[in-house]
Amino acid sequence: MRVLAFDTSTEYLSVALRVAGDTLSRDVKAAQQHSDWLLDFVHELLAEAGLALNQLDCIAFGQGPGTFTGLRIACGVAQGLAFGADLPVAPVCTLLALAAGSRADRVITCLDARMGELYHAAFLKAEAGWQTLVGPNLCAPEASPSVEGGHWTGVGSGFSVHHEALARRYAGQLVRVDGTMFPHAADIAALAEAQGPAAWIDPEQAAPFYLRDKVALKTSER
CATH class of the missing domain: 3.30.420.40 (ATPase, nucleotide binding domain)
Structure with a gap:
């Protein structure tokens, strides 16, 4: 099985490619620059494995919970890549x-x-x-x-x-x-593989998993 996975739910960016049980990965403390690194890492890993995106079985992503912007980035990129390559996606709880x-x-x-x-x-x-x-x-x-x-x-x-x-x-x-651990794409890929195709969904069904409906305190709440 061939699964591409990434997570942008925290200050870290993690990307992994799992092929037949072996995993290639990249991770970096990206702060608020996840979108600057994410696709570059994806292309690097695919090139290293000698694969094209449409040769994958699935694209997995950290669905949340996590930062609002980070979850939107992961979900949006997963949907975009999956639509373009006609692949299912696997949302995985961070x-x-x-x-x-x-x-x-x-x-x-x-x-x-x-x-x-x-x-x-x-x-x-x-x-x-x-x-x-x-x-x-x-x-x-x-x-x-x-x-x-x-x-x-x-x-x-x-x-x-x-x-x-x-x-x-x-x-x-x-x-x-x-306290230093963060959700890693290698584990997201393995979990998506363990779920199997029956649990994967069409890209249009993917959505971030939020647990909070606001991102900042009001002045009166501080």
Whole structure:
């Protein structure tokens, strides 16, 4: 299977090409310049693999949650490329991609959502694949949903920005924390491949997954 994937949901840009189980990738801390790098990375990886876009099986992208602009970029580029090459797309949850990238079996994922909040979810890896124990949600760090038991791994920028509040919230339950992790396209590609063609959709059906309906606080809310 041949899957192109990318994620622009955070300050990082990640692009990957998965071919027969092997993965080529590029990533960079792009700040707000994702659109300047994204297509260049796509062309580089296709050239390195000796493939044309229409030889792929699917285009996968980080659907969200994440930054508003970043999610629109990923979705728009995925749709444009897929329409041009007559390919399906595979939207993949960025929080699930974080969990997959942790290489752990019990994972709490937290991305910094700014305005004192987190994009949060919790996942369990089973033989049949990933199970969602706490679905993607927007919350304050101190009010993040509880999980049962111990041996949890915490990943994502939320654990860096709000480490004290999350350490208190999950005291005694976390065995490892990595606040530097971001959703990576290599994991998005692998998840899309695992979903299989039955779960892929037509490009016109693709849409970002937002958890928040505003991007900034009013002056009175600050």
